[in-house]
Amino acid sequence: MERWASNDLLVGRPLVSTDLSLETERSSVRVTYQGSPGTVIEAMVLNAFPNCIAAPQKRSEGALETVQSSLADKAVLTIENSSIGSFHQSYDLLLSHNLQIVQEVHMDVELCLLALPGVQKDDLQTIFSHPQDLAQCEHSLSNLGVSKKNVDHGAAGAEIISKQNLRGAGVIGSARAAELYGLNILECNFQDASPNVTRYLVLARTANIPKEYEQYKTSIVFGLEEGPGTLHKALVAFWKRDLNLTKIESRPNRGKPMRTLGTEKQFNYIFYVDFEASVAEIPAQNALKELEEIASFLRVLGCYPSTRI
Incomplete structure:
Protein backbone atom coordinates (compact mmCIF):
# COMPACT_ATOMS: atom_id res chain seq x y z
CA MET A 1 0.00 0.00 0.00
CA GLU A 2 1.40 3.38 -1.00
CA ARG A 3 1.26 6.32 1.38
CA TRP A 4 2.16 9.85 0.42
CA ALA A 5 2.88 13.02 2.34
CA SER A 6 1.72 16.36 1.05
CA ASN A 7 4.68 18.55 1.85
CA ASP A 8 6.09 17.03 -1.35
CA LEU A 9 2.71 17.32 -3.05
CA LEU A 10 3.94 17.93 -6.58
CA VAL A 11 6.59 15.22 -6.42
CA GLY A 12 5.21 12.68 -3.96
CA ARG A 13 7.19 10.51 -1.60
CA PRO A 14 6.38 7.63 0.75
CA LEU A 15 4.80 8.62 4.05
CA VAL A 16 7.13 7.44 6.82
CA SER A 17 6.86 7.27 10.59
CA THR A 18 8.78 10.52 11.12
CA ASP A 19 5.95 12.38 9.37
CA LEU A 20 3.53 11.25 12.06
CA SER A 21 5.35 13.19 14.76
CA LEU A 22 4.86 16.43 12.84
CA GLU A 23 1.10 16.58 13.49
CA THR A 24 1.52 18.06 16.97
CA GLU A 25 3.96 20.71 15.74
CA ARG A 26 1.81 21.77 12.79
CA SER A 27 -1.58 21.04 14.34
CA SER A 28 -2.69 19.99 10.86
CA VAL A 29 -5.10 17.24 10.01
CA ARG A 30 -3.80 14.60 7.60
CA VAL A 31 -6.37 14.04 4.84
CA THR A 32 -6.10 11.21 2.33
CA TYR A 33 -8.02 10.51 -0.88
CA GLN A 34 -7.75 8.81 -4.27
CA GLY A 35 -6.04 11.20 -6.63
CA SER A 36 -2.97 13.26 -7.32
CA PRO A 37 -2.10 16.95 -7.77
CA GLY A 38 -4.51 18.48 -10.26
CA THR A 39 -7.50 16.27 -9.55
CA VAL A 40 -10.92 17.66 -8.71
CA ILE A 41 -10.96 15.89 -5.35
CA GLU A 42 -7.69 17.62 -4.44
CA ALA A 43 -9.46 20.96 -4.89
CA MET A 44 -12.24 19.78 -2.58
CA VAL A 45 -9.75 18.66 0.08
CA LEU A 46 -7.79 21.92 0.01
CA ASN A 47 -11.00 23.97 0.16
CA ALA A 48 -12.55 22.00 3.00
CA PHE A 49 -9.29 21.60 4.93
CA PRO A 50 -7.10 24.58 3.95
CA ASN A 51 -4.36 23.85 6.50
CA CYS A 52 -4.30 20.09 6.04
CA ILE A 53 -1.49 17.76 5.10
CA ALA A 54 -2.90 16.23 1.91
CA ALA A 55 -1.97 12.58 1.35
CA PRO A 56 -3.12 11.34 -2.07
CA GLN A 57 -3.40 7.62 -2.78
CA LYS A 58 -3.70 5.62 -5.98
CA ARG A 59 -6.93 3.94 -4.85
CA SER A 60 -9.80 4.76 -2.50
CA GLU A 61 -9.17 1.49 -0.67
CA GLY A 62 -5.66 2.70 0.10
CA ALA A 63 -6.99 5.98 1.45
CA LEU A 64 -9.38 4.26 3.85
CA GLU A 65 -6.75 1.75 4.94
CA THR A 66 -4.33 4.60 5.65
CA VAL A 67 -6.84 6.10 8.11
CA GLN A 68 -7.59 2.71 9.67
CA SER A 69 -3.87 2.21 10.31
CA SER A 70 -3.57 5.72 11.87
CA LEU A 71 -1.26 7.05 9.15
CA ALA A 72 -3.87 9.69 8.31
CA ASP A 73 -6.70 11.33 10.23
CA LYS A 74 -9.44 11.60 7.61
CA ALA A 75 -10.26 10.04 4.25
CA VAL A 76 -12.40 11.66 1.56
CA LEU A 77 -14.65 9.47 -0.57
CA THR A 78 -16.62 10.58 -3.63
CA ILE A 79 -20.14 9.24 -3.11
CA GLU A 80 -22.54 10.94 -5.55
CA ASN A 81 -22.79 13.37 -8.47
CA SER A 82 -25.85 15.36 -9.48
CA SER A 83 -25.45 14.38 -13.15
CA ILE A 84 -24.67 10.65 -13.00
CA GLY A 85 -25.84 9.53 -9.57
CA SER A 86 -24.19 7.26 -7.02
CA PHE A 87 -20.63 5.94 -7.01
CA HIS A 88 -21.44 2.33 -6.20
CA GLN A 89 -17.92 1.25 -5.31
CA SER A 90 -17.82 3.91 -2.61
CA TYR A 91 -20.90 2.43 -0.95
CA ASP A 92 -19.22 -0.98 -0.91
CA LEU A 93 -16.13 0.56 0.69
CA LEU A 94 -18.23 2.11 3.48
CA LEU A 95 -19.33 -1.36 4.50
CA SER A 96 -15.96 -3.09 4.13
CA HIS A 97 -14.01 -0.60 6.28
CA ASN A 98 -14.50 0.19 9.95
CA LEU A 99 -14.62 3.98 9.69
CA GLN A 100 -17.25 6.59 10.56
CA ILE A 101 -18.66 9.34 8.35
CA VAL A 102 -17.95 12.61 10.17
CA GLN A 103 -18.77 15.20 7.49
CA GLU A 104 -20.55 15.62 4.17
CA VAL A 105 -19.34 18.19 1.63
CA HIS A 106 -21.06 19.34 -1.57
CA MET A 107 -18.95 21.11 -4.20
CA ASP A 108 -19.73 22.56 -7.62
CA VAL A 109 -17.44 20.81 -10.10
CA GLU A 110 -16.28 22.44 -13.33
CA LEU A 111 -14.73 20.03 -15.81
CA CYS A 112 -12.52 21.39 -18.58
CA LEU A 113 -11.45 20.00 -21.96
CA LEU A 114 -7.64 20.16 -22.09
CA ALA A 115 -5.05 19.54 -24.82
CA LEU A 116 -1.49 20.43 -25.78
CA PRO A 117 -0.77 24.01 -26.91
CA GLY A 118 -1.74 24.52 -30.54
CA VAL A 119 -4.17 21.58 -30.61
CA GLN A 120 -7.75 22.42 -31.64
CA LYS A 121 -10.96 20.50 -30.98
CA ASP A 122 -11.01 19.22 -34.57
CA ASP A 123 -7.61 17.58 -34.00
CA LEU A 124 -8.86 15.40 -31.15
CA GLN A 125 -9.39 11.70 -31.70
CA THR A 126 -9.20 10.33 -28.14
CA ILE A 127 -10.21 11.77 -24.77
CA PHE A 128 -8.67 10.53 -21.51
CA SER A 129 -10.31 10.73 -18.09
CA HIS A 130 -11.83 8.83 -15.19
CA PRO A 131 -14.97 6.91 -16.25
CA GLN A 132 -17.16 9.04 -13.97
CA ASP A 133 -15.83 12.28 -15.48
CA LEU A 134 -16.34 10.91 -18.99
CA ALA A 135 -19.92 10.05 -18.04
CA GLN A 136 -20.54 13.63 -16.87
CA CYS A 137 -19.52 14.81 -20.37
CA GLU A 138 -21.25 12.09 -22.42
CA HIS A 139 -23.28 14.42 -24.65
CA SER A 140 -20.41 16.86 -25.21
CA LEU A 141 -18.08 13.99 -26.17
CA SER A 142 -20.66 12.56 -28.55
CA ASN A 143 -20.75 15.88 -30.39
CA LEU A 144 -16.96 15.74 -30.79
CA GLY A 145 -17.08 12.23 -32.25
CA VAL A 146 -14.05 11.03 -30.29
CA SER A 147 -13.13 7.74 -28.63
CA LYS A 148 -12.80 7.55 -24.84
CA LYS A 149 -9.98 6.06 -22.79
CA ASN A 150 -10.27 5.37 -19.07
CA VAL A 151 -7.51 6.44 -16.69
CA ASP A 152 -7.37 6.75 -12.89
CA HIS A 153 -8.29 10.45 -13.02
CA GLY A 154 -8.05 13.50 -15.26
CA ALA A 155 -4.67 14.53 -13.90
CA ALA A 156 -3.26 11.13 -14.90
CA GLY A 157 -4.55 11.67 -18.43
CA ALA A 158 -3.04 15.16 -18.51
CA GLU A 159 0.33 13.74 -17.48
CA ILE A 160 0.19 11.06 -20.20
CA ILE A 161 -0.64 13.59 -22.92
CA SER A 162 2.07 15.96 -21.75
CA LYS A 163 4.85 13.36 -21.38
CA GLN A 164 4.03 11.50 -24.61
CA ASN A 165 3.24 14.65 -26.63
CA LEU A 166 -0.08 13.19 -27.82
CA ARG A 167 -1.42 15.83 -30.18
CA GLY A 168 -4.44 13.79 -31.17
CA ALA A 169 -5.60 13.39 -27.59
CA GLY A 170 -7.36 15.54 -25.04
CA VAL A 171 -8.35 15.10 -21.43
CA ILE A 172 -11.26 16.05 -19.22
CA GLY A 173 -9.84 17.52 -16.05
CA SER A 174 -9.41 20.57 -13.87
CA ALA A 175 -7.92 23.95 -14.70
CA ARG A 176 -5.18 23.14 -12.19
CA ALA A 177 -4.25 20.02 -14.19
CA ALA A 178 -3.78 22.22 -17.25
CA GLU A 179 -1.48 24.48 -15.26
CA LEU A 180 0.56 21.60 -13.80
CA TYR A 181 1.08 19.75 -17.07
CA GLY A 182 1.39 22.61 -19.55
CA LEU A 183 -1.92 22.09 -21.34
CA ASN A 184 -4.37 24.58 -22.80
CA ILE A 185 -8.02 24.80 -21.82
CA LEU A 186 -10.07 24.29 -24.98
CA GLU A 187 -13.41 24.65 -23.18
CA CYS A 188 -14.48 25.36 -19.61
CA ASN A 189 -17.65 23.85 -18.15
CA PHE A 190 -17.40 20.96 -20.60
CA GLN A 191 -19.75 18.81 -18.49
CA ASP A 192 -23.26 18.25 -19.83
CA ALA A 193 -25.11 19.88 -16.92
CA SER A 194 -24.56 22.96 -14.79
CA PRO A 195 -24.56 23.20 -11.89
CA ASN A 196 -22.64 19.95 -11.59
CA VAL A 197 -22.45 19.11 -7.90
CA THR A 198 -20.43 16.29 -6.37
CA ARG A 199 -21.07 14.99 -2.88
CA TYR A 200 -18.11 13.84 -0.80
CA LEU A 201 -17.97 11.99 2.51
CA VAL A 202 -15.24 12.55 5.09
CA LEU A 203 -14.41 9.49 7.18
CA ALA A 204 -12.44 9.10 10.41
CA ARG A 205 -11.70 6.42 12.99
CA THR A 206 -13.82 8.06 15.70
CA ALA A 207 -17.49 8.94 15.38
CA ASN A 208 -18.95 12.38 16.02
CA ILE A 209 -20.83 12.77 19.29
CA PRO A 210 -23.65 15.17 18.38
CA LYS A 211 -25.68 17.05 20.92
CA GLU A 212 -29.42 16.59 20.89
CA TYR A 213 -31.21 18.57 18.15
CA GLU A 214 -28.06 19.71 16.36
CA GLN A 215 -28.63 19.69 12.60
CA TYR A 216 -27.02 16.43 11.56
Whole structure:
Protein backbone atom coordinates (compact mmCIF):
# COMPACT_ATOMS: atom_id res chain seq x y z
CA MET A 1 0.00 0.00 0.00
CA GLU A 2 1.40 3.38 -1.00
CA ARG A 3 1.26 6.32 1.38
CA TRP A 4 2.16 9.85 0.42
CA ALA A 5 2.88 13.02 2.34
CA SER A 6 1.72 16.36 1.05
CA ASN A 7 4.68 18.55 1.85
CA ASP A 8 6.09 17.03 -1.35
CA LEU A 9 2.71 17.32 -3.05
CA LEU A 10 3.94 17.93 -6.58
CA VAL A 11 6.59 15.22 -6.42
CA GLY A 12 5.21 12.68 -3.96
CA ARG A 13 7.19 10.51 -1.60
CA PRO A 14 6.38 7.63 0.75
CA LEU A 15 4.80 8.62 4.05
CA VAL A 16 7.13 7.44 6.82
CA SER A 17 6.86 7.27 10.59
CA THR A 18 8.78 10.52 11.12
CA ASP A 19 5.95 12.38 9.37
CA LEU A 20 3.53 11.25 12.06
CA SER A 21 5.35 13.19 14.76
CA LEU A 22 4.86 16.43 12.84
CA GLU A 23 1.10 16.58 13.49
CA THR A 24 1.52 18.06 16.97
CA GLU A 25 3.96 20.71 15.74
CA ARG A 26 1.81 21.77 12.79
CA SER A 27 -1.58 21.04 14.34
CA SER A 28 -2.69 19.99 10.86
CA VAL A 29 -5.10 17.24 10.01
CA ARG A 30 -3.80 14.60 7.60
CA VAL A 31 -6.37 14.04 4.84
CA THR A 32 -6.10 11.21 2.33
CA TYR A 33 -8.02 10.51 -0.88
CA GLN A 34 -7.75 8.81 -4.27
CA GLY A 35 -6.04 11.20 -6.63
CA SER A 36 -2.97 13.26 -7.32
CA PRO A 37 -2.10 16.95 -7.77
CA GLY A 38 -4.51 18.48 -10.26
CA THR A 39 -7.50 16.27 -9.55
CA VAL A 40 -10.92 17.66 -8.71
CA ILE A 41 -10.96 15.89 -5.35
CA GLU A 42 -7.69 17.62 -4.44
CA ALA A 43 -9.46 20.96 -4.89
CA MET A 44 -12.24 19.78 -2.58
CA VAL A 45 -9.75 18.66 0.08
CA LEU A 46 -7.79 21.92 0.01
CA ASN A 47 -11.00 23.97 0.16
CA ALA A 48 -12.55 22.00 3.00
CA PHE A 49 -9.29 21.60 4.93
CA PRO A 50 -7.10 24.58 3.95
CA ASN A 51 -4.36 23.85 6.50
CA CYS A 52 -4.30 20.09 6.04
CA ILE A 53 -1.49 17.76 5.10
CA ALA A 54 -2.90 16.23 1.91
CA ALA A 55 -1.97 12.58 1.35
CA PRO A 56 -3.12 11.34 -2.07
CA GLN A 57 -3.40 7.62 -2.78
CA LYS A 58 -3.70 5.62 -5.98
CA ARG A 59 -6.93 3.94 -4.85
CA SER A 60 -9.80 4.76 -2.50
CA GLU A 61 -9.17 1.49 -0.67
CA GLY A 62 -5.66 2.70 0.10
CA ALA A 63 -6.99 5.98 1.45
CA LEU A 64 -9.38 4.26 3.85
CA GLU A 65 -6.75 1.75 4.94
CA THR A 66 -4.33 4.60 5.65
CA VAL A 67 -6.84 6.10 8.11
CA GLN A 68 -7.59 2.71 9.67
CA SER A 69 -3.87 2.21 10.31
CA SER A 70 -3.57 5.72 11.87
CA LEU A 71 -1.26 7.05 9.15
CA ALA A 72 -3.87 9.69 8.31
CA ASP A 73 -6.70 11.33 10.23
CA LYS A 74 -9.44 11.60 7.61
CA ALA A 75 -10.26 10.04 4.25
CA VAL A 76 -12.40 11.66 1.56
CA LEU A 77 -14.65 9.47 -0.57
CA THR A 78 -16.62 10.58 -3.63
CA ILE A 79 -20.14 9.24 -3.11
CA GLU A 80 -22.54 10.94 -5.55
CA ASN A 81 -22.79 13.37 -8.47
CA SER A 82 -25.85 15.36 -9.48
CA SER A 83 -25.45 14.38 -13.15
CA ILE A 84 -24.67 10.65 -13.00
CA GLY A 85 -25.84 9.53 -9.57
CA SER A 86 -24.19 7.26 -7.02
CA PHE A 87 -20.63 5.94 -7.01
CA HIS A 88 -21.44 2.33 -6.20
CA GLN A 89 -17.92 1.25 -5.31
CA SER A 90 -17.82 3.91 -2.61
CA TYR A 91 -20.90 2.43 -0.95
CA ASP A 92 -19.22 -0.98 -0.91
CA LEU A 93 -16.13 0.56 0.69
CA LEU A 94 -18.23 2.11 3.48
CA LEU A 95 -19.33 -1.36 4.50
CA SER A 96 -15.96 -3.09 4.13
CA HIS A 97 -14.01 -0.60 6.28
CA ASN A 98 -14.50 0.19 9.95
CA LEU A 99 -14.62 3.98 9.69
CA GLN A 100 -17.25 6.59 10.56
CA ILE A 101 -18.66 9.34 8.35
CA VAL A 102 -17.95 12.61 10.17
CA GLN A 103 -18.77 15.20 7.49
CA GLU A 104 -20.55 15.62 4.17
CA VAL A 105 -19.34 18.19 1.63
CA HIS A 106 -21.06 19.34 -1.57
CA MET A 107 -18.95 21.11 -4.20
CA ASP A 108 -19.73 22.56 -7.62
CA VAL A 109 -17.44 20.81 -10.10
CA GLU A 110 -16.28 22.44 -13.33
CA LEU A 111 -14.73 20.03 -15.81
CA CYS A 112 -12.52 21.39 -18.58
CA LEU A 113 -11.45 20.00 -21.96
CA LEU A 114 -7.64 20.16 -22.09
CA ALA A 115 -5.05 19.54 -24.82
CA LEU A 116 -1.49 20.43 -25.78
CA PRO A 117 -0.77 24.01 -26.91
CA GLY A 118 -1.74 24.52 -30.54
CA VAL A 119 -4.17 21.58 -30.61
CA GLN A 120 -7.75 22.42 -31.64
CA LYS A 121 -10.96 20.50 -30.98
CA ASP A 122 -11.01 19.22 -34.57
CA ASP A 123 -7.61 17.58 -34.00
CA LEU A 124 -8.86 15.40 -31.15
CA GLN A 125 -9.39 11.70 -31.70
CA THR A 126 -9.20 10.33 -28.14
CA ILE A 127 -10.21 11.77 -24.77
CA PHE A 128 -8.67 10.53 -21.51
CA SER A 129 -10.31 10.73 -18.09
CA HIS A 130 -11.83 8.83 -15.19
CA PRO A 131 -14.97 6.91 -16.25
CA GLN A 132 -17.16 9.04 -13.97
CA ASP A 133 -15.83 12.28 -15.48
CA LEU A 134 -16.34 10.91 -18.99
CA ALA A 135 -19.92 10.05 -18.04
CA GLN A 136 -20.54 13.63 -16.87
CA CYS A 137 -19.52 14.81 -20.37
CA GLU A 138 -21.25 12.09 -22.42
CA HIS A 139 -23.28 14.42 -24.65
CA SER A 140 -20.41 16.86 -25.21
CA LEU A 141 -18.08 13.99 -26.17
CA SER A 142 -20.66 12.56 -28.55
CA ASN A 143 -20.75 15.88 -30.39
CA LEU A 144 -16.96 15.74 -30.79
CA GLY A 145 -17.08 12.23 -32.25
CA VAL A 146 -14.05 11.03 -30.29
CA SER A 147 -13.13 7.74 -28.63
CA LYS A 148 -12.80 7.55 -24.84
CA LYS A 149 -9.98 6.06 -22.79
CA ASN A 150 -10.27 5.37 -19.07
CA VAL A 151 -7.51 6.44 -16.69
CA ASP A 152 -7.37 6.75 -12.89
CA HIS A 153 -8.29 10.45 -13.02
CA GLY A 154 -8.05 13.50 -15.26
CA ALA A 155 -4.67 14.53 -13.90
CA ALA A 156 -3.26 11.13 -14.90
CA GLY A 157 -4.55 11.67 -18.43
CA ALA A 158 -3.04 15.16 -18.51
CA GLU A 159 0.33 13.74 -17.48
CA ILE A 160 0.19 11.06 -20.20
CA ILE A 161 -0.64 13.59 -22.92
CA SER A 162 2.07 15.96 -21.75
CA LYS A 163 4.85 13.36 -21.38
CA GLN A 164 4.03 11.50 -24.61
CA ASN A 165 3.24 14.65 -26.63
CA LEU A 166 -0.08 13.19 -27.82
CA ARG A 167 -1.42 15.83 -30.18
CA GLY A 168 -4.44 13.79 -31.17
CA ALA A 169 -5.60 13.39 -27.59
CA GLY A 170 -7.36 15.54 -25.04
CA VAL A 171 -8.35 15.10 -21.43
CA ILE A 172 -11.26 16.05 -19.22
CA GLY A 173 -9.84 17.52 -16.05
CA SER A 174 -9.41 20.57 -13.87
CA ALA A 175 -7.92 23.95 -14.70
CA ARG A 176 -5.18 23.14 -12.19
CA ALA A 177 -4.25 20.02 -14.19
CA ALA A 178 -3.78 22.22 -17.25
CA GLU A 179 -1.48 24.48 -15.26
CA LEU A 180 0.56 21.60 -13.80
CA TYR A 181 1.08 19.75 -17.07
CA GLY A 182 1.39 22.61 -19.55
CA LEU A 183 -1.92 22.09 -21.34
CA ASN A 184 -4.37 24.58 -22.80
CA ILE A 185 -8.02 24.80 -21.82
CA LEU A 186 -10.07 24.29 -24.98
CA GLU A 187 -13.41 24.65 -23.18
CA CYS A 188 -14.48 25.36 -19.61
CA ASN A 189 -17.65 23.85 -18.15
CA PHE A 190 -17.40 20.96 -20.60
CA GLN A 191 -19.75 18.81 -18.49
CA ASP A 192 -23.26 18.25 -19.83
CA ALA A 193 -25.11 19.88 -16.92
CA SER A 194 -24.56 22.96 -14.79
CA PRO A 195 -24.56 23.20 -11.89
CA ASN A 196 -22.64 19.95 -11.59
CA VAL A 197 -22.45 19.11 -7.90
CA THR A 198 -20.43 16.29 -6.37
CA ARG A 199 -21.07 14.99 -2.88
CA TYR A 200 -18.11 13.84 -0.80
CA LEU A 201 -17.97 11.99 2.51
CA VAL A 202 -15.24 12.55 5.09
CA LEU A 203 -14.41 9.49 7.18
CA ALA A 204 -12.44 9.10 10.41
CA ARG A 205 -11.70 6.42 12.99
CA THR A 206 -13.82 8.06 15.70
CA ALA A 207 -17.49 8.94 15.38
CA ASN A 208 -18.95 12.38 16.02
CA ILE A 209 -20.83 12.77 19.29
CA PRO A 210 -23.65 15.17 18.38
CA LYS A 211 -25.68 17.05 20.92
CA GLU A 212 -29.42 16.59 20.89
CA TYR A 213 -31.21 18.57 18.15
CA GLU A 214 -28.06 19.71 16.36
CA GLN A 215 -28.63 19.69 12.60
CA TYR A 216 -27.02 16.43 11.56
CA LYS A 217 -27.62 13.69 9.03
CA THR A 218 -27.22 10.01 9.81
CA SER A 219 -26.23 7.23 7.41
CA ILE A 220 -27.02 3.59 8.07
CA VAL A 221 -26.76 0.28 6.22
CA PHE A 222 -28.93 -2.75 6.91
CA GLY A 223 -30.07 -6.08 5.57
CA LEU A 224 -33.54 -7.56 5.90
CA GLU A 225 -34.87 -10.97 6.79
CA GLU A 226 -36.81 -12.78 4.08
CA GLY A 227 -40.51 -12.09 3.96
CA PRO A 228 -43.13 -9.89 2.29
CA GLY A 229 -43.16 -6.17 3.02
CA THR A 230 -39.98 -6.07 5.07
CA LEU A 231 -38.55 -3.04 3.24
CA HIS A 232 -41.87 -1.23 3.68
CA LYS A 233 -41.79 -1.98 7.41
CA ALA A 234 -38.21 -0.71 7.62
CA LEU A 235 -39.06 2.61 6.02
CA VAL A 236 -42.27 3.04 8.01
CA ALA A 237 -40.14 3.10 11.17
CA PHE A 238 -38.84 6.50 10.01
CA TRP A 239 -42.15 7.76 8.56
CA LYS A 240 -43.97 7.21 11.86
CA ARG A 241 -41.52 9.55 13.56
CA ASP A 242 -41.48 12.25 10.86
CA LEU A 243 -37.85 11.54 9.99
CA ASN A 244 -37.02 12.71 6.47
CA LEU A 245 -35.13 10.21 4.33
CA THR A 246 -32.77 11.94 1.90
CA LYS A 247 -31.23 8.90 0.21
CA ILE A 248 -31.99 5.21 -0.32
CA GLU A 249 -29.46 3.06 -2.15
CA SER A 250 -29.52 -0.71 -2.66
CA ARG A 251 -26.46 -2.86 -3.29
CA PRO A 252 -26.08 -6.62 -3.80
CA ASN A 253 -25.64 -8.62 -0.61
CA ARG A 254 -22.36 -10.31 -1.48
CA GLY A 255 -22.39 -12.49 1.61
CA LYS A 256 -25.85 -13.87 0.75
CA PRO A 257 -26.56 -13.00 -2.90
CA MET A 258 -29.85 -14.93 -3.27
CA ARG A 259 -33.04 -15.16 -1.22
CA THR A 260 -36.16 -17.28 -1.51
CA LEU A 261 -39.51 -15.70 -2.38
CA GLY A 262 -42.13 -18.43 -2.44
CA THR A 263 -40.70 -21.03 -4.80
CA GLU A 264 -38.53 -18.49 -6.62
CA LYS A 265 -34.94 -17.44 -6.03
CA GLN A 266 -34.41 -13.67 -6.10
CA PHE A 267 -31.41 -11.39 -5.74
CA ASN A 268 -30.77 -10.27 -2.18
CA TYR A 269 -29.87 -6.68 -1.34
CA ILE A 270 -28.60 -4.52 1.47
CA PHE A 271 -29.85 -0.96 1.87
CA TYR A 272 -28.07 2.30 2.58
CA VAL A 273 -30.29 5.04 4.00
CA ASP A 274 -29.56 8.67 4.91
CA PHE A 275 -31.99 10.59 7.13
CA GLU A 276 -32.14 14.06 8.65
CA ALA A 277 -31.56 13.62 12.37
CA SER A 278 -28.77 12.75 14.74
CA VAL A 279 -28.55 9.58 16.77
CA ALA A 280 -28.80 11.77 19.87
CA GLU A 281 -32.46 12.48 19.06
CA ILE A 282 -35.06 10.21 20.65
CA PRO A 283 -37.13 9.72 17.43
CA ALA A 284 -34.01 8.53 15.60
CA GLN A 285 -33.11 6.17 18.44
CA ASN A 286 -36.61 4.69 18.44
CA ALA A 287 -36.64 4.29 14.66
CA LEU A 288 -33.34 2.43 14.77
CA LYS A 289 -34.58 0.18 17.57
CA GLU A 290 -37.67 -0.71 15.53
CA LEU A 291 -35.57 -1.32 12.42
CA GLU A 292 -33.22 -3.56 14.39
CA GLU A 293 -36.13 -5.89 15.19
CA ILE A 294 -36.65 -6.77 11.51
CA ALA A 295 -33.12 -6.33 10.16
CA SER A 296 -30.67 -9.16 9.60
CA PHE A 297 -27.98 -6.63 10.48
CA LEU A 298 -27.84 -2.89 11.12
CA ARG A 299 -24.84 -0.58 11.21
CA VAL A 300 -24.67 3.17 11.78
CA LEU A 301 -22.12 4.51 9.29
CA GLY A 302 -21.98 7.97 10.79
CA CYS A 303 -23.74 11.03 12.11
CA TYR A 304 -22.46 14.26 10.59
CA PRO A 305 -23.04 17.86 9.50
CA SER A 306 -23.46 18.82 5.85
CA THR A 307 -21.62 21.73 4.23
CA ARG A 308 -21.26 23.24 0.77
CA ILE A 309 -18.13 24.83 -0.67
